[in-house]
Amino acid sequence: MKSMKFILSSMILGFAFILTAQTPSQNNIWSMTGQYYDSDDGYIYSLPTQNPNIGYDGLPASNASNAMQDANGDLLFFIVDGEIYDKEGYMIGNLSWISSPTNEVKGTSEIAIIPQPGNCSVYYIVAAGSQDFLNTNYNRKPYLAKLDLSQYSDINASRKGKLIECVSIQSILPSNATPIEGQPIRQANVYIAASKLRNDNSRLVFITTPYRLYRFKVDNNGFPQAVARFHPKLSRDSIS
Numbered sequence: 734m735k736s737m738k739f740i741l742s743s744m745i746l747g748f749a750f751i752l753t754a755q756t757p758s759q760n761n762i763w764s765m766t767g768q769y770y771d772s773d774d775g776y777i778y779s780l781p782t783q784n785p786n787i788g789y790d791g792l793p794a795s796n797a798s799n800a801m802q803d804a805n806g807d808l809l810f811f812i813v814d815g816e817i818y819d820k821e822g823y824m825i826g827n828l829s830w831i832s833s834p835t836n837e838v839k840g841t842s843e844i845a846i847i848p849q850p851g852n853c854s855v856y857y858i859v860a861a862g863s864q865d866f867l868n869t870n871y872n873r874k875p876y877l878a879k880l881d882l883s884q885y886s887d888i889n890a891s892r893k894g895k896l897i898e899c900v901s902i903q904s905i906l907p908s909n910a911t912p913i914e915g916q917p918i919r920q921a922n923v924y925i926a927a928s929k930l931r932n933d934n935s936r937l938v939f940i941t942t943p944y945r946l947y948r949f950k951v952d953n954n955g956f957p958q959a960v961a962r963f964h965p966k967l968s969r970d971s972i973s
Contacts, residue, residue, distance in 0.1 A: 761802055761806055762800045762811075764780070764800040764811055765777070766793040766794070767780055768780060769800050769811065771808075773806045778808075780800075780808075780811060780818075781808075781818075782822050787823060788821075789811075793813075794840075795839075796815075796839040797839065797842065799846050800812070801846045803820075812840075812858065812860075815827060815828035815837070815839040815840065815860060816828075817880065817896065819892055823889055824888060825886035826880065826888065826895075827896075828858070828876065828896070828899045831878075831899045832862055832876060832901075833898070834901060836862035836874065836876070837862060837863055838861070838899060841861040841873055842923065842924055843924065843925055844859070844860040846858055847936060847938055847951055849956070850930060850934045850935055850952055851934060851952075852953065854881055854883035855879065856880045856882070857877060857878070857880075857956045858899075859876070859878075859902075860876055860923075861876070862901070873923050874902075875901070875902045875903075875913060875923050876901055876902065877898075877902050877956060878897075878898060878899035879896070879897040879955075881894075881897055882894050913947055923940065924941045925939070925940050926938070926939045934952065935952040936951045937950055937951075938950075
């Protein structure tokens with residue numbers, strides 16, 4: 734069992750290394766505890782804060798965080814425990830509030846942000862959700878959300894950034910696909926790796942849960958439309 738988990742972890746890290754080594758970095762913003770690092774200039778900046786009633790309060794993530802840069806390499810938006818904030822720290826979305834089925838979508842080990850090829854306004858967010866993160870008897874399930882920065886937020890009408898959906902990835906898989914949701918007990922068992930833009934103007938996304946690795950292709954048609962082209966290749970009982 735441990736050897737299988739090690740193999741899967743090694744493979745997902747290997748995929749990430751190979752894919753990210755192909756082209757120059759596309760996101761130079763690294764989020765940290767209440768801060769972010771800009772590898773373009775080598776400086777660490779504080780994440781923007783606002784009144785906690787309408788924006789980021791400066792507290793560190795209890796689960797996971799991430800950030801995205803704009804075309805100039807500056808902070809575009811960031812995510813802390815499933816709450817999405819714009820570059821000025823105003824909240825524009827909350828993954829848990831619109832999740833279907835309803836769950837706490839805060840991420841476990843990480844939250845991935847995947848730009849949609851051919852559309853600089855749309856970003857896909859992959860993060861783990863759970864019925865109760867404090868109860869280890871509940872599974873961790875990967876969720877997929879879509880953020881459109883060309884539209885105004887539903888929770889702050891003066892800010893750009895509309896969170897269109899947040900659905901369980903299981904719900905958009907083919908009906909005969911092996912269940913993708915994680916297992917209970919383990920706290921951080923949903924891992925995500927995404928490639929940079931490839932020569933065919935697409936990105937590959939890998940999601941691993943215990944014993945299984947899934948591959949998706951994101952192109953200018955979006956994420957859900959491409960899911961059916963790929964299926965699980967690894968399982969506890971077979972590797973191909």
